[in-house]
Amino acid sequence: MTSKVICIVLGGGQGSRLSPLTATRSKPAVPIAGKYRLVDIPISNCLNSGIHRIYVLTQFNSASLNKHIKNTYHFSSFSEAFVDILAAEQTPSSVAWFQGTADAVRQSLHHLAVHDFEYVLILSGDQLYQMDFEAMIAEHIEKNAEISIATIPVHANDVPGFGILKTDENSMVSAFVEKPKTNFESWASEVSPQMAAEGRVYLASMGIYLFNRKLLYDLLQGNERTDFGKEIIPQSITEHRVLSYQYEGYWTDIGTIPSFFDANLGLTDDIPQFNLFDKHPIYTRARMLPPSKMSGTHVDKVIIADGCIINASHITRSVIGVRTRLGFETVIENCYVMGSDNYQTLEQIQESHLSQTPLMGVGDRCHIKNAIIDKNTYIGDDVQINCGEKLENGDYGPYVVQDGIVIVKKRAVIPNGTVI
Incomplete structure (x- = not known):
C-alpha cells in the first residue's frame, strides 16, 4: 500500500x-x-x-x-x-x-x-x-x-x-x-x-x-x-x-x-505531549560525539544532547543542544541552548584567554532566563540575560526580543559583563 x-x-x-x-x-x-x-x-x-x-x-x-x-x-x-x-x-x-x-x-x-x-x-x-x-x-x-x-x-x-x-x-x-x-x-x-x-x-x-x-x-x-x-x-x-x-x-x-x-x-515535562522516547524513532544525522559530562551541576527537567561540557551550577527546564559548553557558577532557566557545530581547539581557547574575548558557548557566572541561544554563539563571563524587567520587542544587533523571549543570533558575540 x-x-x-x-x-x-x-x-x-x-x-x-x-x-x-x-x-x-x-x-x-x-x-x-x-x-x-x-x-x-x-x-x-x-x-x-x-x-x-x-x-x-x-x-x-x-x-x-x-x-x-x-x-x-x-x-x-x-x-x-x-x-x-x-x-x-x-x-x-x-x-x-x-x-x-x-x-x-x-x-x-x-x-x-x-x-x-x-x-x-x-x-x-x-x-x-x-x-x-x-x-x-x-x-x-x-x-x-x-x-x-x-x-x-x-x-x-x-x-x-x-x-x-x-x-x-x-x-x-x-x-x-x-x-x-x-x-x-x-x-x-x-x-x-x-x-x-x-x-x-x-x-x-x-x-x-x-x-x-x-x-x-x-x-x-x-x-x-x-x-x-x-x-x-x-x-x-x-x-x-x-x-x-x-x-x-x-x-x-x-x-x-x-x-x-x-x-x-x-519536551522537558515529566510526561511530554510529544514523546521522544516513543517506539517509533526520530531519525537525524549520526554524529560521532563523546557523551556529555557535568561537574557540580543541579539539573531539573532538562534535556541534554551529546558532546556537552557542563560546569553550570543550576539548569532548570531547558534544552541543551549538541557540543554546548556552560561555564562555572552559571544558571540557565527556561532556555533552549542550541549548542555548536564544532569544538574550539586548545590553541583557540588559549588565544581567547589572552585576548580576554568570550569562548564559544556560555561563560562563567552567567544568569540566562527565557532565551533561545542559537548555534555557535560566544557569551562571555558575568552576562545576565532577561533577568530584570520585561524587555521591549525589537532587533538589538546581536540579539532580538520577541514576546519576552531573547533570541541570541547565530555566531553572535556577547561581551563579558553584558546585561540584557
Whole structure:
C-alpha cells in the first residue's frame, strides 16, 4: 500500500515569523530538541509509516538543509528509497520562484513523473507530531476518496487560527471556511466522545494532504491556482470526494518564535505531549560525539544532547543542544541552548584567554532566563540575560526580543559583563 505513495515535504517560504532563526537557514533546517532539525519530523513519520520515497521542496537559504539531508538519509544501493532536495529552479517553461504550496508542487511534477506511484502525500516541513500515515492511506482507499485531509479537533478558542472543515456522517468534507472569526458554531462536526468531552468539536486542517495521482495532475496543470489551503482544497470539495482523516494526538505548527520556544521546553515535562522516547524513532544525522559530562551541576527537567561540557551550577527546564559548553557558577532557566557545530581547539581557547574575548558557548557566572541561544554563539563571563524587567520587542544587533523571549543570533558575540 505505502509502496504506491510518494511524499513531498514543503519547505515553506522565507520563515519571517521564525526570524532570526531563519536568517541563514530555511525553516525545515531549524534545530529542534537539541539534536534534530524540523525536517526530521515529517521524514521520520514517513519512514516509520513505510514511505521511503520523499522529496523536500525548498527555495530560501537551502544550503544548511541540503547539507543535513545529504549527511543524514542514506539507503541501500539495492533500494528505491530516497530523500532528495528539490530547490526552486528556472526552466524554459517557468522562470519564477514558487508562488505558493500548490505552485511549488506544480513546478516539481516533472521530477515525480519518472516514478511509479498512485498517491501523493503532501506534508509541511515545520510541524511537530507523530502520525501513522499508513492508517490514513488505508482509510483513503477504503472510502474511495480522491483527496484526504488530516484534521485535528480543536476548541472554539482555536478556530480563528485555522481552516475549518465541516463533515458529513461518512467523514466526507462538505464545506470549508478559512479562519472564521465569528458565527462558526454551526461548523461543529462529529468527533470522538473524548474530543467532545473536551469541547474539541471543530475540525481544523493540519496542512497534510493525500491526493490520487491523476486528480493532483488534473488540478495543478493548466491553471493559475497557487495554494492548496486557500484555493485547491476549497474548490475541490463540491466536485470531488474529499475525506477528513481525524487525528487526535499531539500536533503543533512551529510557525512563530513563541510556538517554537514552547514546543521545545514542553519536551522537558515529566510526561511530554510529544514523546521522544516513543517506539517509533526520530531519525537525524549520526554524529560521532563523546557523551556529555557535568561537574557540580543541579539539573531539573532538562534535556541534554551529546558532546556537552557542563560546569553550570543550576539548569532548570531547558534544552541543551549538541557540543554546548556552560561555564562555572552559571544558571540557565527556561532556555533552549542550541549548542555548536564544532569544538574550539586548545590553541583557540588559549588565544581567547589572552585576548580576554568570550569562548564559544556560555561563560562563567552567567544568569540566562527565557532565551533561545542559537548555534555557535560566544557569551562571555558575568552576562545576565532577561533577568530584570520585561524587555521591549525589537532587533538589538546581536540579539532580538520577541514576546519576552531573547533570541541570541547565530555566531553572535556577547561581551563579558553584558546585561540584557
